[in-house]
Amino acid sequence: MGRLKCKIMYDGTHFFGYQVQPEKRTVQGVIEGVLTQLHKGAPVRISASGRTDAHVHARGQIIHFDSPLQIPEENWLRALNAMLPEDISVVHIERVHSSFHSRFDASGKEYRYFVNLGKTRDPFRRNYSYHTGYRLDYAAMRESLQYLIGTHDFTSFCSAKTEVEDRVRTISEIEFFECDDELVFRFVGNGFLYNMVRILVGTILEVGTGRKHASVMKEILEKKDRSYAGKTAPGHGLYLWEVFYN
Amino acid sequence: MGRLKCKIMYDGTHFFGYQVQPEKRTVQGVIEGVLTQLHKGAPVRISASGRTDAHVHARGQIIHFDSPLQIPEENWLRALNAMLPEDISVVHIERVHSSFHSRFDASGKEYRYFVNLGKTRDPFRRNYSYHTGYRLDYAAMRESLQYLIGTHDFTSFCSAKTEVEDRVRTISEIEFFECDDELVFRFVGNGFLYNMVRILVGTILEVGTGRKHASVMKEILEKKDRSYAGKTAPGHGLYLWEVFYN
Numbered sequence: 001m002g003r004l005k006c007k008i009m010y011d012g013t014h015f016f017g018y019q020v021q022p023e024k025r026t027v028q029g030v031i032e033g034v035l036t037q038l039h040k041g042a043p044v045r046i047s048a049s050g051r052t053d054a055h056v057h058a059r060g061q062i063i064h065f066d067s068p069l070q071i072p073e074e075n076w077l078r079a080l081n082a083m084l085p086e087d088i089s090v091v092h093i094e095r096v097h098s099s100f101h102s103r104f105d106a107s108g109k110e111y112r113y114f115v116n117l118g119k120t121r122d123p124f125r126r127n128y129s130y131h132t133g134y135r136l137d138y139a140a141m142r143e144s145l146q147y148l149i150g151t152h153d154f155t156s157f158c159s160a161k162t163e164v165e166d167r168v169r170t171i172s173e174i175e176f177f178e179c180d181d182e183l184v185f186r187f188v189g190n191g192f193l194y195n196m197v198r199i200l201v202g203t204i205l206e207v208g209t210g211r212k213h214a215s216v217m218k219e220i221l222e223k224k225d226r227s228y229a230g231k232t233a234p235g236h237g238l239y240l241w242e243v244f245y246n
Numbered sequence: 247m248g249r250l251k252c253k254i255m256y257d258g259t260h261f262f263g264y265q266v267q268p269e270k271r272t273v274q275g276v277i278e279g280v281l282t283q284l285h286k287g288a289p290v291r292i293s294a295s296g297r298t299d300a301h302v303h304a305r306g307q308i309i310h311f312d313s314p315l316q317i318p319e320e321n322w323l324r325a326l327n328a329m330l331p332e333d334i335s336v337v338h339i340e341r342v343h344s345s346f347h348s349r350f351d352a353s354g355k356e357y358r359y360f361v362n363l364g365k366t367r368d369p370f371r372r373n374y375s376y377h378t379g380y381r382l383d384y385a386a387m388r389e390s391l392q393y394l395i396g397t398h399d400f401t402s403f404c405s406a407k408t409e410v411e412d413r414v415r416t417i418s419e420i421e422f423f424e425c426d427d428e429l430v431f432r433f434v435g436n437g438f439l440y441n442m443v444r445i446l447v448g449t450i451l452e453v454g455t456g457r458k459h460a461s462v463m464k465e466i467l468e469k470k471d472r473s474y475a476g477k478t479a480p481g482h483g484l485y486l487w488e489v490f491y492n
Contacts, residue, residue, distance in 0.1 A: 122335070
């Protein structure tokens with residue numbers, strides 16, 4: 001048995017998220033199906049750095065799995081890409097120590113969120129960026145970020161369905177910049193709770209439109225109650241961009 | 247009655263091309279359906295600068311239609327975009343003289359063709375760019391372009407199904423440049439025959455891979471026979487970029 005670590009990209013549009021669900025097309029389900037075929041029917045399970053929701057994309061998701069096959073890394077890459085559907089691709093594959101774990105060993109992650117600012121809807125970005133017609137006050141948005149950076153209990157910024165008890169996370173960087181017709185948010189942190197990036201974006205955008213004042217971020221964090229934060233921004237603007245390992 | 251000229255964009259992925267066909271989802275069919283609804287069931291026909299094939303995209307297609315409705319241009323834009331599906335949008339609309347014709351008045355067009363050069367398939371570009379794994383000899387490709395620019399009989403570079411008799415066209419510009427991981431071809435001319443841009447790209451790529459010598463372009467033109475040119479490049483890399491009017 002040898003352990004393999006893969007960096008994968010996927011267009012989340014036609015997936016019901018990462019995690020296997022009966023009767024649904026999921027990233028995990030599709031990859032495990034291909035690996036099982038490659039192992040002549042012997043089931044292969046994969047583990048990822050974390051789940052992504054329906055319609056959420058990944059440019060740098062990390063998964064691992066074990067295989068008895070003695071195939072050079074280059075050939076693994078070609079075989080998987082030849083068998084995977086066009087909306088998933090393996091960017092890199094390497095043999096790792098059997099103690100490596102894509103989720104437990106991850107020291108941090110980067111997510112990006114794309115907001116389309118075009119006057120009219122862009123048909124080419126409809127599945128890849130959240131289109132909003134509002135004018136945004138960048139100064140207010142930037143001010144709001146200072147309350148979020150650092151170590152906080154993010155209970156107010158995660159789905160009420162979140163199961164983990166410890167909701168303290170450290171965000172080391174949040175920034176946004178314009179690129180063509182779009183506003184791109186970058187979030188870097190040691191871990192993110194369920195729906196956390198989407199709720200953060202939804203709330204920052206409410207500061208941008210003037211619906212909320214920048215300083216309200218501090219109070220929202222203190223409330224530890226999801227109902228104080230803004231709306232959850234749609235999944236199709238979100239990308240798991242990179243996973244970090246020490 | 248007043249005539250309206252619209253600039254539209256569409257993602258060709260889920261269309262069987264521009265032109266109405268029974269039982270198929272086409273750009274013309276969808277837009278005429280929306281206009282007919284807006285006119286309370288009275289059928290409205292639209293005319294375009296030209297057709298596009300299945301999976302071919304448009305960033306600047308021009309259409310026109312006649313309507314008795316007295317609606318300000320801004321409201322036309324909003325009403326159409328509210329009713330059109332997400333893969334078509336109206337970028338601009340304006341009232342024009344009743345003698346304006348989107349096809350007969352067009353003095354030229356620009357098409358672009360996107361080739362993805364990435365080492366592995368990019369899931370986000372699978373419907374928007376033609377992925378090729380070959381290394382391309384840009385110098386040879388550039389040399390081949392000089393034979394194509396100018397006024398020629400392009401019989402060898404159009405589908406054998408082409409119905410028009412006069413196949414003399416003028417190409418005023420052809421160029422290509424790299425942008426991120428992609429090679430972008432620009433074609434500007436007074437008119438393009440059926441499949442012409444895709445056959446030109448397919449043939450230029452065969453020069454790039456060394457399958458054909460650059461100077462063979464001259465002979466291909468002289469043969470006036472489709473079978474001498476290269477393969478038709480796939481539709482999903484092609485964009486009707488702009489239509490010019492004097």
